[in-house]
Amino acid sequence: MDWHMLLFGAVLAIIPDLDFMLIWVFHLSNGWHRSFTHSILMGFIVTALLIGLLGTARIREAVAYGAAYLSHGILDFLTAKHGGGVELFWPFVHERFKLGLISFSELMHGITLSEMFKASLIELTIFAPMLLALLLVREFVLSGLRSSQGEA
Structure with missing residues (x-):
């Protein structure tokens, strides 16, 4: 991609x-x-x-x-x-x-910097592990493909 x-x-x-x-x-x-x-x-x-x-x-x-x-x-x-x-x-x-x-x-409703930071941390806590897992799976799949192509 x-x-x-x-x-x-x-x-x-x-x-x-x-x-x-x-x-x-x-x-x-x-x-x-x-x-x-x-x-x-x-x-x-x-x-x-x-x-x-x-x-x-x-x-x-x-x-x-x-x-x-x-x-x-x-x-x-x-x-x-x-x-x-x-x-x-x-x-x-x-x-x-x-x-x-x-x-x-909804930033226009007076969200404070601390609320924005808290929301960002929650989002990071939710999505960072998913991203890391996807990257690890991708690397595992790609390394498997590379090794199988090397054997062929």
Whole structure:
């Protein structure tokens, strides 16, 4: 995987927040934020479009990119404490959902530096072991492939 793929995935992961542009450009209410762009259906639509663009030979890549897009709405659902939450099931249900596990996604609600640091430590505690495990598995698999190719 090269850095272009990682960058594209990162961009896709923040695209749902471009709904702020709809609010600014069309002078819409803040109720548009975390609506259709954050929904599970939109994640599937983006994935389908990517499969169409990349082709079925690159379906795993397209699904990974779609998961990056979908992760935004899911993470906002997990972290939203203030406000209405996320319209995860748009257009079928217009109710907004939130768990409010950690409120680090809502900086405009006066989060302090210590709260931000605490949220970062929690995130690091959750994701660093997963990243380390994935890197170790990757290295184990790659070293196994290298040794089997050397034997052949």
